[in-house]
Amino acid sequence: MGGLPGISAAVREIREERTRGAAWAAYRAAVGVLDDLESGVDVCGHVDEAVKLVESANPSMASLANVAYILKLSCERGDPEASMRRLIGVLSRYREELIEAARSLIVEGLVVTISYSSSVEAVLRAWAGEVSHVVIAQSQPGGEGVELARLLRSSGFSVSVVPDLAIHLYLDRASLFIFGADAVTRDGCIINKVGTRLIAEAAVRRGVKTLAVFEPYKIHPSRGCGGIPISTWIWRVPDWGDEVVPVFDETPPTLVAAALTPKGAVEWGALAAKRAEDLHNDFISRVLEG
Numbered sequence: 001m002g003g004l005p006g007i008s009a010a011v012r013e014i015r016e017e018r019t020r021g022a023a024w025a026a027y028r029a030a031v032g033v034l035d036d037l038e039s040g041v042d043v044c045g046h047v048d049e050a051v052k053l054v055e056s057a058n059p060s061m062a063s064l065a066n067v068a069y070i071l072k073l074s075c076e077r078g079d080p081e082a083s084m085r086r087l088i089g090v091l092s093r094y095r096e097e098l099i100e101a102a103r104s105l106i107v108e109g110l111v112v113t114i115s116y117s118s119s120v121e122a123v124l125r126a127w128a129g130e131v132s133h134v135v136i137a138q139s140q141p142g143g144e145g146v147e148l149a150r151l152l153r154s155s156g157f158s159v160s161v162v163p164d165l166a167i168h169l170y171l172d173r174a175s176l177f178i179f180g181a182d183a184v185t186r187d188g189c190i191i192n193k194v195g196t197r198l199i200a201e202a203a204v205r206r207g208v209k210t211l212a213v214f215e216p217y218k219i220h221p222s223r224g225c226g227g228i229p230i231s232t233w234i235w236r237v238p239d240w241g242d243e244v245v246p247v248f249d250e251t252p253p254t255l256v257a258a259a260l261t262p263k264g265a266v267e268w269g270a271l272a273a274k275r276a277e278d279l280h281n282d283f284i285s286r287v288l289e290g
Contacts, residue, residue: 003046006035007053014057014064019144022182022218023118026063027091029054030084033071037081044075059229060191060248062183062220069221070287077288087287094215095122097262102126105265109175110135112167112203115193116144117180119213121151123260124178133158135174137167139193141235141245164195168202177203181214186280188253188272189225190214194246200255212251212268213260216283219276225252 010032014025033050036043043050051068058064067087074083095118102123108130113120114137124134134152138161139145149159162170171177177199183191190196190212200210220228228250235245253272258265263282266275 004036004041004043004050004053006037006039006041007032007043007050009035011053011057018142019116019147021117021180022061022063023091023095023215025058025061026067026217027088029057029064029067030087030091033067034081034084034088037084043071044080047072047075058231060182060231061218062185062191062223062228063217065183065220065222066217066283070284073284073288083287086290090283090286091215091217094217094262095119098122098213098215098260099126101260101262101264105260107131107176109133110170110173112170112174112177112199112208113137113148114145114164114167114179114195114199115139115142116148117192117213119215120178120180121148123213124152124157125155128155128157131157133160135160135162135167135170137162137164137195137199139195140164141233141247142193144193167195167199171199171203171206171208174203174208176209176211178211178213181212181218182248183228184212184214184219184276185224185228185250186220186222186273186276187224188256188268188276190251190253190256191228191230191248192251194249197249197251197255200251204255210255210257211260211265212256212258215262216279219280219283221280221284225250 054068074080110133136145149161153159230246256268259268
């Protein structure tokens, strides 16, 4: 790690972060690579070490696997610095395109979500004035739902934060269950904060539409359903002690009616594998070819 100081510093920050998600992690990792390249470090001469280091920051985040994947490809092509700069630009443009795609949808009434996703936040802001109320699962361990609630309330949204196990009680009045993704497998499973799958199952039983929101850099370059490691945290249970608990779960495409991406809203479910392939190929092409 001593030979790659920029990447090593980025990895330490990513490992310590508990609120900011996949978009920030990809950006921070790309900046770490650039820091080393601009300092004259021979990153491509140590590319295997660099790839393992980036991926190790959070094995559950496909965005980091994509930074590592692009780094390896760009070293083979001889343009790692240009590719990292294009990657950072694509991250920003995707967010703008996602917001535009959200504005083309009509969503009204009460919306349910879980945890904190900057992508979901951006989409909800695009629906300001249409959504009457947002109910957010607190999302333990971590409680990131509170952060989303504060941000939305400061912008004038009507918001409630409820215990994770109570969120299903609000689905009968909901028009939509919307959630982000820390990773999407090549065959369409959604890795997100633990509890997402249970809410998706309850939503499907009640006939409530489920909508996953993500940018293509969250699609893993190689792994399928069941193949992405699920990160764990040490969680202190009051009056009990510490427990090691999973902080993500995997929602199969059969529980996801649609996906909202920078390309627009698309049917997911049975078409998930083809959709994921097309989106990921477009992402790699934009980064490597410009």
